[in-house]
Amino acid sequence: MDCKKPTWATGIFSSLIFFLFSFFLGYGQSKDQREIIRSSYDHQRIDRLISEFATEQQTKESKIRQFQSKGWRSLEKFRDGTVVALKDVGSDGTPLFYTTLNDPTRQTSRAHTLYSDGLLDLGLDGTGMSVGVWDAGVALTSHQEFNGRATDNDGSAEVGPHATMVTGHLISQGVKPNAKGVAYGSEALTHNWTRDKIEATEAAANGLLLSNHSYGIKSDRVPDWYFGAYIKVSQDWDKIMYSAPYYLMVTAAGNSQRSLDNETPIYGTNADGFDLLLGFTTSKNGLTIAGANTKIGSKGELQQAQVASYSSLGPVDDGRIKPDLAGDGSSILSTSSETNTSYDASAGTSLAAPGVTGSLLLLQQYHEELFGTYMKAATLKGLALHTADDVDAPGPDYKMGWGVMNAKAAAELLQDKEYSSLVQEERLEEGNTFSITLKARKNETLTASISWTDPEGEYINRGEMNNQTTALTNDLDIRITKDGETYFPWKLNPSRAGDAAIKGDNLVDPYERIQIENAEGEYTITISHKGGLRDGFQDFSLLVSGAQVSACSIEVPEELDLFSASEEGVTLFWNATEDTLYELQYRTFNQAEWQSTMLWESQAELSNLAVGQIYEARLRSICTESAVSEFSDEIQFEFKGEETELMTYETLGVGEELHLTVFPNPAVERITVDAKLSEFAQYSIVTTAGNIIKKGKARGAIDVSCLASGLYVLVVQDHTGVMSTKFYKS
Known part of the structure; x- marks a missing residue:
């Protein structure tokens, strides 16, 4: 990895982590590391899932052919690069058209702060890391920006302009500087969306950490009950992520806010723009990304933000917090598939999603550098939500979820692990609780989150309007207590989607967060669960910031x-x-x-x-x-x-301040010391290399005729201390 971080930072922190964890620090996702992830999975379960999806694919293709025989167009391509394809059939028989999510009309996520010479100067660029991309066709792998790092991973002959644009926003090396990708050193494995579930399951089983999906169901071609519903495709992707717990799917929320497509939203009227999420964007375990218009300051701080006017809003029907995060969806310059040297600009959640995906890939790279392992998907997701920049009223909302992605804050939380933050992967056995007591850092906000990859929901909506049956399977709870007072996590109400978040018992989200402003003293964090737990346990990730985790002190050491x-x-x-x-x-x-x-x-x-x-x-x-x-x-x-x-003096070379001078200076034959000295005073003449070449009693003139021309330091030691000054021998 080309890392220009200052030598002291590389050496110090590498040594620190070596002492803490006692293993070699590697870079990138090596074959051995992928094998470690692979070996932790239940491959019988994954193989059954792949077989199930393959059988379903055959049935789906048969149904699509029936629609085609009746005159339905299965593929449409528009001048602006948008692709619409008949890709699935709903459980109620509705033909489901998937579309790319660019709207024809890097810095936002703060990924740039992680690069060499960025604010944190971490030297991260994604080198050695792989990200999956599923889209309408594959990227133009020969584009000059990819330099052999984009691979057609399913042999598709269909090169897509949208897939090329999304892939470029992820990995472009910066031949054209304004088109540089977020994780510009990484490799993209591009796929046609036709067999996305099968291929993603296979890739996840082989250690893939992240994939980007900047497409979704076309919102003007489905009945209203589809909006916000947990349907079979939502369940399927939750199954994939639960079966491969290091794998995280990132999806674009969609661009339908002004479409007026949902005549029966769960809240308000269709003009309000709520309740527009469809298909896999309503899955529990993935990240759904909204588009935001933002202004970022020179220190990486979010100065202003608002949801983009095109970005589809939540909630989902059971009230979960969706979208999860927001990224930059403004006019983004990226690669075009017209030629190997062409570019184009576009906007929409199609560009917001890969901006977040690339940032998450850099955070996985950084975690591996620091600790020698990758984060589970629940940890990575929790880290992104825990450190996002809150917007407007405190707490999450149904427009931008937990706020705007902040890779800088996420990296800093990883840096502070075991000092002022915790990032722990734990397991809660059925019937048990997990507790930890921590001291808050004075005058800071104590924030604690839990995140978990939940088993797929049992209930699937098959046609009920705005059915609020929860999709959550294992309901974990986080509470913080102190002196008899209990603090609760944030929650939202889908029936009052425009209201600010409140605090209470969250029954629907697989991520919960508690914040205590101006915390002081000791607090106990407790994780418990309601009802039974599928498989008898639930793995979860605990993230804490604003705590005094260790007794380590950054006071200047004393009495050296x-x-x-x-x-x-x-x-x-x-x-x-x-x-x-x-x-x-x-x-x-x-x-x-x-x-x-x-x-x-x-x-x-x-x-x-x-x-x-x-x-x-x-x-x-x-x-x-x-x-x-x-x-x-x-x-x-x-x-x-x-x-x-x-x-017993502080620094050589400050003798003038200690009233020691010599004359003449420059010297030729002799120098005389001008200072109040006792008869016991001793002198040393020191070269700039630190060698003492002459010493004696500091009384009267000192013969320097034998010295070569150059700069020297005269050091005088007396019972009052040590003084020094420089002189030049001509």
Whole structure:
């Protein structure tokens, strides 16, 4: 990976994670890592699922041929690149037309802050990572922006302009800088949407982490009961993600807000734009992405945001929080399939979705760099929702879900893991609870979330208008308690979709979050469940921020001192603080480069020192890559074997401030010290390389005629301390 992160950051945090986890830090999704994911799955269950989808595909194709025989057009292509295809048949016999979700009319997710020279300067670009893309046809893999990193993964002969555009927004390398993709070093595995469920299940079983789906059911060709309904295709994708818990599907919400297509919404009138989500966008386990118009500041902060006027709004019928997140769907320049060097601009949730997908891929890359493993999909999803920028009223809404994707905040939460944040993957057995007590960081917001990949819902809507039967199978609950007070998670009411979120018992969402403003003191977080649990357990991910997880301190270390000396070297020591990693730097006096060593202990041995040379050392505390103290004041010593003693001044070269001067300066034959000194004062003349080349009593004139021309440091040590100044020998 081409990572230009400063040397200290790479060395320090890599050492920190090595000490914490004791394994090699790899980069990218290697064959071995995919095998680890593969081996954790129940492949008999996945094989049954693939067989079920294959049988269903044959039946579906037969029904589609029947519609074609009656004169139905199965494929339409429009000048703006939009594709409409008869792709499925609903349980009620409705022909389901899928369409790409661009609207003919990178920075928003803050992915740019993760690049080399970005605000966090993490050197992330997706190198070694793979992302699946299903769309209307496959991408033009020979485009100059892909450089061999886009693969036609199902042998489709149908090259799609929309698929090329979406793939470009994910992985374009930046031949045309304004068209650079979000994860511009990654590989895209592109597929025609015809067999999406079968192929995605196979890919997930083989370790695929993420896929992007910027298409969906055409909203003007279905009965009103379809809007917001949990139907078979919703259930099928939940099955896939539950069977392959590292796999996360990201979908575009759609562009139907102003369509007036739903005459019977669950809330308001069709002009309000609510209740427009269809098909797999209503699945529980995936991420559904809305389009947003945003303004981002120079420090990556969200300055303003509003839902795009085209973006389809929730809720889904059972009241779950959908869409989940918002991304940038404004006019995006991306690759075109006309030629290998052509580009085009478009807008819509088709572009918002890959912006989020690419950001999530970078976060998986970063997690693997830090901790040597990938996150389960529930953890990745929870991380994105936990760190999203809230918009308008506090809490989620049915327009942009939990807010605008913020990859910078998500990466910082990972950096602070086990310091001021928690990211834990746990299992809740049926009948049990999980509890943890944490101290809040004073004057911060304590935020705790749980996220889980839920088994598919048992109820499938087959024609009932706005049926609110919950799709949730395993109902987990998070609560925070302190001094007899209980704090509840956010929830929304689909019958009052325009209202702000409230706090209470959330019965429908597989993600719950509690926020406590200005938290102070100790709080207990408890995870429990209602009723039984399918399979007798439920895996879940716990995310916490704003807590004092460890006792690590980023105060400047105190009392750095010389503990002992021998003929081989010296031992330095300092006051210890709990759970803190230290970086000790030392060098020969006046050398440009420091040598660095990382230690958990509060002492360090320095060996292979040269007798007669002056050394200096400094120290700092490290809790995370972003939580690092300033360096301590430097200490200096002349190495004399067992007779080594600490020089008790702060820094060589500041003698002028300590009232030490010499004249003449520049010197020719002799220099005279101008300072109040005792008869015991001693001097040393030190080269810029740190070598002591002359020493003696600091009384009267000092002969420098034997010195070569150049810059030197005069060090004078007396009972009052040590002083120094520079002089030039001409």
